[in-house]
Amino acid sequence: MNDQNPLPPVSAQLPPPIPPVLPAGQPRRLGDDPSERLAIPNVVVAIEAILRQPRRVMFQLRQPGAGHLIAMMLSLSVVCSLIYGVVVGTFSGGVQLWAAPVKIASGLMISALICLPSLYIFTCLSGSRARLVEIFGLLAGLLMLMTILLIGFAPVAWIFSQSTESLPWMGTLHLAFWFIATIFGLRFLEAGFSNSEARSRAGLNTWVVIFLLVAVQMTTALRPILGTADTILPTGKKFFLAHWGACLSAENNAPASRSRN
Amino acid sequence: MTAIGNHSRPVSAFLGAAPERFREWIMSRQVHLIVFCATAIVIGAGSYGLAVGIWRGPWQALYTGIKLPLAILLTTLGNGLLNGMLAPLLGLNVTFRQSLAVVLMSFAVAAMVLGALSPVALFIVWNTPPLTAGTTSSSPEYGLLQLALAGFVALAGVIGNVRLMPLLRLWTGSAAVARNVLLAWLAGNLFLGSQICWVLRPFIWDARRPVEFIGPDPFQGSFFETIFNAGSRLVFS
Amino acid sequence: MPDPAEGFFMSITRLNVCEIGVLLRGEREAMAAWMEQWNAERLRLHFLLVIGGAGFYGAAMGWWRAPEQALFTAIKFPLVISLTVTGNALINGMLAPLLGLNLSFRQSFSAVLMSFAVASAILGAFSPLMAFMVWNAPPLSPETLQGATYPLIKLANVAVIAFAGTTGNVRLFQLLVKLGGSRAVARRVLWVWLAVNLFLGSQLSWILRPFIGAPNLPVEFFRAAALRGNFYENIFQSWQQIFNN
Numbered sequence: 001m002n003d004q005n006p007l008p009p010v011s012a013q014l015p016p017p018i019p020p021v022l023p024a025g026q027p028r029r030l031g032d033d034p035s036e037r038l039a040i041p042n043v044v045v046a047i048e049a050i051l052r053q054p055r056r057v058m059f060q061l062r063q064p065g066a067g068h069l070i071a072m073m074l075s076l077s078v079v080c081s082l083i084y085g086v087v088v089g090t091f092s093g094g095v096q097l098w099a100a101p102v103k104i105a106s107g108l109m110i111s112a113l114i115c116l117p118s119l120y121i122f123t124c125l126s127g128s129r130a131r132l133v134e135i136f137g138l139l140a141g142l143l144m145l146m147t148i149l150l151i152g153f154a155p156v157a158w159i160f161s162q163s164t165e166s167l168p169w170m171g172t173l174h175l176a177f178w179f180i181a182t183i184f185g186l187r188f189l190e191a192g193f194s195n196s197e198a199r200s201r202a203g204l205n206t207w208v209v210i211f212l213l214v215a216v217q218m219t220t221a222l223r224p225i226l227g228t229a230d231t232i233l234p235t236g237k238k239f240f241l242a243h244w245g246a247c248l249s250a251e252n253n254a255p256a257s258r259s260r261n
Numbered sequence: 262m263t264a265i266g267n268h269s270r271p272v273s274a275f276l277g278a279a280p281e282r283f284r285e286w287i288m289s290r291q292v293h294l295i296v297f298c299a300t301a302i303v304i305g306a307g308s309y310g311l312a313v314g315i316w317r318g319p320w321q322a323l324y325t326g327i328k329l330p331l332a333i334l335l336t337t338l339g340n341g342l343l344n345g346m347l348a349p350l351l352g353l354n355v356t357f358r359q360s361l362a363v364v365l366m367s368f369a370v371a372a373m374v375l376g377a378l379s380p381v382a383l384f385i386v387w388n389t390p391p392l393t394a395g396t397t398s399s400s401p402e403y404g405l406l407q408l409a410l411a412g413f414v415a416l417a418g419v420i421g422n423v424r425l426m427p428l429l430r431l432w433t434g435s436a437a438v439a440r441n442v443l444l445a446w447l448a449g450n451l452f453l454g455s456q457i458c459w460v461l462r463p464f465i466w467d468a469r470r471p472v473e474f475i476g477p478d479p480f481q482g483s484f485f486e487t488i489f490n491a492g493s494r495l496v497f498s
Numbered sequence: 499m500p501d502p503a504e505g506f507f508m509s510i511t512r513l514n515v516c517e518i519g520v521l522l523r524g525e526r527e528a529m530a531a532w533m534e535q536w537n538a539e540r541l542r543l544h545f546l547l548v549i550g551g552a553g554f555y556g557a558a559m560g561w562w563r564a565p566e567q568a569l570f571t572a573i574k575f576p577l578v579i580s581l582t583v584t585g586n587a588l589i590n591g592m593l594a595p596l597l598g599l600n601l602s603f604r605q606s607f608s609a610v611l612m613s614f615a616v617a618s619a620i621l622g623a624f625s626p627l628m629a630f631m632v633w634n635a636p637p638l639s640p641e642t643l644q645g646a647t648y649p650l651i652k653l654a655n656v657a658v659i660a661f662a663g664t665t666g667n668v669r670l671f672q673l674l675v676k677l678g679g680s681r682a683v684a685r686r687v688l689w690v691w692l693a694v695n696l697f698l699g700s701q702l703s704w705i706l707r708p709f710i711g712a713p714n715l716p717v718e719f720f721r722a723a724a725l726r727g728n729f730y731e732n733i734f735q736s737w738q739q740i741f742n743n
Contacts, residue, residue, distance in 0.1 A: 052349040114630050117623035124522030125620075125665060131519075149350075152343030156453045159339070163460060163483045184350050214630060221634055237636045239647075 030059040030195050046072055050145050050188065058192045061137035070133075073140040074109075080147035081105040087154045091161040091170055092228050099232055100225050107218040108147070112139055115211045122203030123193065130196040138192040146178075146185035153177040167227050168251045171244075174226070175216075182212070216240050271297070272373060280427040287362045294362050298369035299334065305369075305376030306330040310464070312382040313410055316389060317466040324474045328461045333368050336454040337361065340446075347445045352438035353429065363428065364446060371421030378413045385409050407465070422447065459484040517543060521616050524669045526676040529612065533605045533677065541608070544615040545580070551615075551622025552576040556709065558628035559655060562638050563711035570719045574706045579614050582699040583607070586691075593690050598683040599674060609673055610691060617666030624658045639713050667692065701730075 031037055036056045040046050046069070049056045060069055085101025120135050130138075160173055186208055193204050219225060220240040222233065238246075275297070278286075286294045306329045314325030344364055345357035355363065389406045422443065429439035458464070460479045470476060517540065520528045532540060552575040560571030590610055591603035601609070631654060635647050642648055667688065674684035703709070705724050711717060 051346055052354055114626040117626060121522060121620050121623040124519050125524075127523050129519075129523075131516075149343075149346055152346045154342075155339040156343070156449070156456075159453065159456055159460070160483055162480045163456060164486055166486060169483070169486055169489075187350075210627065214627065217630070217634055237634055239634060 028055075030055055030062065040069055040072075043072055043076055046076065046144070047148060050141060050148075054141075054188050054191060055195075057141055057188075058138070058195055061134050061141075061192075066133055066137055070137045070140045073137070073144040077140065077143040077147045078105050078109065080144075080151050081108050084147065084150040084154055084157075087158045087161065088174060088225060090158060091226050094228070095232070096224075096226070096228065103222040103225050107222050108143060108215070111211070111215045111218045112143055115139075115207065115214055118210060119207050122207045123196070123198065126193075126201070126203040127199035128193065128196040130193075134192075134196070138189050141192070142182075142185035142189045145188050146181045149181035149184055150177060153181065166251065168244075168248050171226055171247065178215075182215075272301075275301070276370065276373060280431045283366065283428050284431060287359055287366075291358055291362055295358075295365055298362070298365035301369040301376075302333050302365070302372040303330045305372030305374070305379075306333055307376075308379040309372075309375035309382060309413070312379040312386060313465060315383065316386045316391070316406065318472050320472045321466065324472070325464050328464060328474075330372070332454060332457050332461055333372065335457050336450050337364055337368060339453050339457070340364075340449045343449055344446050347449070348442055351441045351445060352435065353433050353442045355432070363425065364450070366428075367421040367425040369421075370424045371417040374417040374420050375413065378417070382410060382413060410465070455484045459487075515543075518547065518619060521547075521612060521669070522619060524672050526672055529673050530676045533601075533608055533673075536604060541611070544608075544611050547615040547622075548579050548583075548611075548618040549576045551618030551620070551625075552579055553622075554625035555618075555621035555628060555658075558625045558632060559710055561629065562632040562635065562651065563708075563713075564717045566717045567708075567711050570717070571709050574709065574719075576618070578699060578702045578706055579618065581702050582695050583611050583614055585698050585702075586610070586694050589694055590691050593694070594687050597686045597690060598680070599678040599687045601677065605677075609670060609677075610695070612673070613666040613670035615666075616669045617662040620662040620665055621658065624662070628654070628658065638711070643713065 033055070035053065036059045038056065040049055040057065040060050046057070050073075057069075060066060082101040082105050085104035086097060088104065089096035089098070089100035116136065116139060119139060120132055123130055123135055157174060157177060161170060164170060190201070190204060193201070198204070217240050220238055220243045223229070223243065224234075307326045310325035310327070310329035311322045313329070314322035341357065341361050341364075345355070345360040348355050348360045353360075385406060389402050390400075426439060426443060429442055430436055433439050433442070459482075460475070462476055462479070463470075553572045556571035556573075556575030557568040559575070560567035560569070587603065587607045587610075591601070591606040594601045594606045631651060635651060636642050636645075638648075670691075671684055671688050674687055675681055678684050678687075705720075707721060707724070708715070715721075
């Protein structure tokens, strides 16, 4: 029998109503909402803000002292990528338990650093009035959001790591998780970009392709991250497509090609 | 404000509640709701597991009665962080605990449906010839049993998700956002859940092995790898 | 007696780096206002952009051959640009008013320098990417020349330089429209300046070759035959060879 009591009045414990969606053509400026002007004092608030109130992060990046927020986001990105790297390393174990996290964290930071100048150039060319510090902060936000989402995928990645010996399969899975996490990170970057008076998104879209290619190539440059090898870093140079092709061929010719240490 | 536990018929109150009532429970009686849902999953999915496993034997019934709710709970917890992060990113502003409660709620509905169908499943099992030398994995009776049991799980899952949709729509105010969140959670839960079920196999029987809680080499291979290899064999051989 | 070096470094610290953003965004009103009066510091900033941006990109290009080639190309690439701008300053300054755009010598020099500064800033921003690409490529060798790596890196260089050059010219065109008020006049002046700069620039590049180098030739700043022949003579001879064969 269903409950016959009428619904109780809205309780003070119910969440505040969601702000109405503004009609098209009335863009809100950053900082119009008072909640966006609240400072972000620590890492926990930063995580909550980037997930639920990304405009708050974007607004704080424009304020004096944004360096503290950027340093926090970068530190969190490094920590989260180290944690995810440990999960990646459990596939092979042994040396990879420390090598994989170091390579993933450093590779991510170096890729971002390589692509930062071109990001600034493309944002300027698009007419954006964002300063270099703000661009750097948006990039740090992209990295932070990407890496905390990877932490969310970590249990799934771990269980598959323990369940298979197929290197291409695990590599594809990690790449898929990374790609999904990057999409959300890029959404944050694009939202920040669109709030900076940019006239066109063509430059940013081009930069996105460059960033993805650099990050993917970095995984090959720092190989092996999943499997094992005689040396920590590769002795030969390869582009990522050639490396993936070689891994797939090796898998087809010798299915038990991975060794668990 | 009425908590679920205060009802004389908590199951019917839970299953018949309007989306506004669900949201009220999630906001104000979160811990009670989580405990209630977890209990419902253990009892509902557990009884269905008992009915499924009894075809093999009493020990298999016990093992499956434990493993089926375990698979659901492990999936919910394993994806808890991810679901809690995807929801606000896709437009549903909930906390991690609230997202956990919402997902548990949909699994609880599915588990209650499974529990309700467990007598029917038991009846089908009772009518299926027992596992003997004459019954093999290619027997039509075994095929019908598999289909029926899988069909019930699919039905329960659909009902659980259908009950979730109005709540998400109410919370977000947008059908599109609600649909995106539901699909993202569904994809994540299906992905992890299928692999957890692979690890915890067998649920009905393994013709080559005696009755055991988990088969040998539970971490050998993966669900999707097996599907991919089977598909490759189908296409290329 | 004031120390000239100290004065130079003091002037650098006074440079308004935010003006780089103005250049890249193509803020025509600001850039046109700059052209109204001579500003030595702004001129220094633009030259520094050329030296820094093109220099870093040149270093990334030349690194594939050898570290010494990186140093040589880091010097030669900005040198080509600077010599092209200064070498054509007189002719560019004369052609502009003849084609209908009333600019002084100083203004035409500033405009051309600004467009090269934009291009150099873009090249500088892409230099880490080019360095990363070179780092990932097998070392330059006769085998590499036969494979896919050499054409890939060549294409990448062409694409980046073309993009930088095109953007610089687009900004220049927008500025000329602002200064002259007529798109047709601006387009005429732009095409003529482009032709003149390409003509001198290609010969300067020929003289200052190599920029990447070849694995079978030594690493050197100039080739021994640097001043023998020219770029267009070489093209003409190649055409002759094609038709004679």
